[in-house]
Amino acid sequence: MLIVANWKAYVESRAKAKSLFRAARRISSKLPKSVSQIVIAPPAPYLGLLAAGNKSKVRFAAQDISNTTGGAHTGEVTAAALKELGVTYTLVGHSERRAAGETDTTIASKAAHALAQGIIPILCIGEAVRDEDATYLHGLRAQIDAVYTTLTPEERAQVIIAYEPLWAIGKSAAEAINPVDLAEMILYLRKVLSTYVPAGKTKILYGGSVEPGNIRMLAGGSGIDGFLIGHASTDVTSFSALAKAVS
Numbered sequence: 001m002l003i004v005a006n007w008k009a010y011v012e013s014r015a016k017a018k019s020l021f022r023a024a025r026r027i028s029s030k031l032p033k034s035v036s037q038i039v040i041a042p043p044a045p046y047l048g049l050l051a052a053g054n055k056s057k058v059r060f061a062a063q064d065i066s067n068t069t070g071g072a073h074t075g076e077v078t079a080a081a082l083k084e085l086g087v088t089y090t091l092v093g094h095s096e097r098r099a100a101g102e103t104d105t106t107i108a109s110k111a112a113h114a115l116a117q118g119i120i121p122i123l124c125i126g127e128a129v130r131d132e133d134a135t136y137l138h139g140l141r142a143q144i145d146a147v148y149t150t151l152t153p154e155e156r157a158q159v160i161i162a163y164e165p166l167w168a169i170g171k172s173a174a175e176a177i178n179p180v181d182l183a184e185m186i187l188y189l190r191k192v193l194s195t196y197v198p199a200g201k202t203k204i205l206y207g208g209s210v211e212p213g214n215i216r217m218l219a220g221g222s223g224i225d226g227f228l229i230g231h232a233s234t235d236v237t238s239f240s241a242l243a244k245a246v247s
């Protein structure tokens with residue numbers, strides 16, 4: 001199980017960033033067998049603060065990455081700069097970035113820039129609503145196709161998928177997906193992915209209101225390889241409870 005803590009913009013002080021990192025280190029140092037890796041995705045300034053000099057088992061993810069290389073690109077954080085900091089993963093195409101106008105083309109380019117520097121993209125996909133005739137499944141396939149068709153077979157093999165239905169993000173455990181629907185979705189996504197990557201080789205994470213109260217239920221039998229956790233990962237007590245619940 002890969003547990004990725006997406007701090008989003010919830011963390012706005014060095015003190016809080018440091019205390020969450022301490023908790024992540026503590027959990028990582030005695031990782032339960034079922035949790036193979038704790039990854040934290042802090043806001044960029046705290047990524048710089050915490051990733052440089054990290055000697056723990058915790059790994060870092062960027063929340064976003066530039067689709068440019070170095071040069072006259074105000075505000076952009078390039079893959080090379082992140083790589084040098086010790087970043088292992090980056091989210092690409094998070095729904096909150098898509099909502100800010102990011103297109104599939106940009107997302108594909110971001111994934112390629114990450115891979116070119118040896119950073120593993122965690123491609124976030126998800127439907128806004130579920131319609132009865134299941135056209136949302138076509139939308140999910142299109143989000144996958146848009147990125148995978150631009151990559152080489154070697155690159156495709158490295159990409160991690162985070163399935164995050166938008167209707168479940170930022171709510172509570174009661175409003176997250178149920179384990180039966182999740183299992184069905186994972187089967188569907190694995191089928192789509194098998195067009196690009198040998199069957200079963202892609203890691204798929206689930207995200208959307210994962211909390212200590214539902215993480216265990218979602219992990220059991222759904223076929224996922226881990227979680228992308230937002231709000232519940234930004235409180236030391238609940239983050240510790242999340243790791244404990246899947247151990």
Ligand code: PGA
Pocket residue numbers: 006164168169170171207208209210228229230231232
């Ligand atoms: P949430 O966010 O856990 O707060 O729902 C998940 C995400 O958007 O990555």
